[in-house]
Amino acid sequence: MRILVIGAAGMIGRKLVHALLQAGTVNGKPIRYLTLADIVAPERPDFDGEIETIASDLSRPGAAKRLISLRPDIIFHLAAVVSGEAEADFEKGYRVNLDGTLSLFEAIRHEGMERPYTPRVVFTSSIVVFGEPLPPIISDTHCVTPLTSYGTQKAIGELLLADYSRKGILDGIGIRLPTISIRPGKPNRAASGFFSSILREPLIGEEAILPVSETVRHWFASPRAATRFLLHAAEIDTRSLGHLRTITMPGLSATVGDQIEALRRVAGDGATQLIRREPNEAIASIIAGWPQGFDTRRAEALGFQGEASFEEIIRVHIEDELGNRIREHA
C-alpha cells in the first residue's frame, strides 16, 4: 500500500504520519511506501518501508503530476494556506487552496486516462464553511455560507471532491474538522487562539489571556481525534456516503466556562487563576458569527468518534504533549 500525505509538515500532518507509522497498516494492508509532501520538505521519520519527502507547491505546473505519477492508493490532502493568510493575501489563497486542489484532482484524472486509477482521497475541510445566518445546531444538510476566502475555497473543494467522485475519477471523502483544541505550540494571533492558550499556558504554569466572555460557545476536538478521523476516513466504505461526500466531524460543544471548569478539575484553582480577562471587542465580534454546535449523528453512524468532555481533551494534551506531567500549582 502506497500513501501520499500532502501537507505532511503541518501540525495535523505530522501527527497523522506518526499515527500511520504506529498503525503500520490501513484496512489490514501493510503500508510499504510513504510519500510526504509539503511546501517545505517534511522531516523524514523512522520507517521500515520506502519513504520519500518532497518540497512541493501543488499550484505550480507539474507538481501534482509528479506526486500522482507514483500512483498512491490513498492520498491525504491537508495542504492549505490558513484562514488569516488567505484573507490577507487573496491571490495566494486562491492559488494554493483552489488551484492547488484542482491541480491535484486533474492530475488524478489524467493518470486514470492512461491506466485505470481511482485513489481514495481524504480531503480536510473545516467548519468555517459555515457562517451566519446559522441555526444553534447545524446539520449536514444546512447550506454552506463561508464568511472568509479560506472557507469559500474549502467549500469549493468539497464540491469538486463530490463531482470528481461521482464521475468515478477518485474516491473522495471530505471531513470538516472542528476547531482543534488544545493546539500544541506557542500562542499565535489567530482569533481562535485563546481557545487553546487558556488551557495550554496554565498547564505549564504560564499566564494566558481570555478576550471573550465565558458564555461563548464553540465546537472542539483534540488533535488526537482529528488524526483518528483522518485514519478512519481512509478506511471506511464510501458507498455509504451517497452524494454527500463531506461529513461534519463529531466535536464537543462547549463554552469557555466549560473549558475553564475542566481545567480546574484537572489542574486545580492555581491553573485557572493564570487566566487573565482582557475583553477584546474585535475578537468577540469575529467569534460571534461562528458555529456553536452540530448534529453529527451521520458521522457517528459512520464510526467517527469525538471527545465526550473537555477534561478528556485536556488529558489528551497532557499525555501527548506534556509527557503525562503537569506543573504543580500552589
Place this chain on the structure above:
Amino acid sequence: MRILVIGAAGMIGRKLVHALLQAGTVNGKPIRYLTLADIVAPERPDFDGEIETIASDLSRPGAAKRLISLRPDIIFHLAAVVSGEAEADFEKGYRVNLDGTLSLFEAIRHEGMERPYTPRVVFTSSIVVFGEPLPPIISDTHCVTPLTSYGTQKAIGELLLADYSRKGILDGIGIRLPTISIRPGKPNRAASGFFSSILREPLIGEEAILPVSETVRHWFASPRAATRFLLHAAEIDTRSLGHLRTITMPGLSATVGDQIEALRRVAGDGATQLIRREPNEAIASIIAGWPQGFDTRRAEALGFQGEASFEEIIRVHIEDELGNRIREHA
C-alpha cells in the same frame, strides 16, 4: 449607463437584450452603451446608443479582460455550456463554466486595482445545484448537492460570487432559475424537454411525447419571468441580501397533470389529445431526483415575481411566441 450581456445569443440572452432595449433604462438611468458577447457574435438589434457585438470565449486568455476594459456598470453573466454537454465533455464544462466565470471575476478584480470599479454582476444559477437528498420544499438555507458537473460549476460560481462580493471586488447577485417552460424552438433531447414540448407542440397542432407519469411534480417559470428576474436583479439594493448573495427564484410547483389540465382550459381537448404517452424509464429515473418545490418567500420579499398558474405560463407563450394566435382544434 453601460451594460454587458455575456451569453447574449442564447434564448434567455436574446429575450433579455430585447427587454433592456424596450425598457431603455435601468434604475431610471438611460442605457447608452450595450456590449453583447457570446461564443458566436450575437445578432445586432436596433438601438439608438452605441452597440458592440463580440464573439468571445471567456475561458480564453485575455477574453474577459477585453470585455471588462470597457468598464460596464452592469454585467449579466449568462454564458454556460449546458447541462448535457458539460456532463458529456467534462473538460469543456469546467473550462467554460468554472474557468470562464473565474476569469471574468479576476478581470474585474484587476480592473479595480487600476481605478476603483465595482460593477453589478448578475449571475444566472439554476435549481440544478440541488439534488438528492431533498425535502419536498427546499429553502434558501438547504445545502446544495449537485448531481451533475453543470450543477457543480454553478454552485462554485455562487460561492465565488459571494466571496468576490464580500471582498468588495464586485456587487454580485445570483439568481437560481426554475426550469423554463415553455421553451420556444424545436423539441430537443434534454431530459427536461418534455416539460415544454407537451404544451408547445399541441399549441401548433403537432404531436408531443410524454415519457413520465402525470404525477411528476417540478418547478417552473416562463421565459418572460426569467427575463423579469434578471432585470430586477440588476436594479435591487444588494445590501439587503446579507451574506446569501444567491436567491432561488419564485416558480410554480406543478405536476404534469396540472400542465395538461391548463392546456385543456386554454386550447381545448383537441390539444391535449395530441399528447402521446410513451413511458421512458431512463427519463423517469433522472427526473425522480429533481426538486419539486421551493420556499421562495425571500425572493418574493425582494420583489421577484413568478407566475401564479400554468394557464398564465401558456398564455405568455401564446403572446410572446405565437403572435397571440393558437391553432384551432377539431
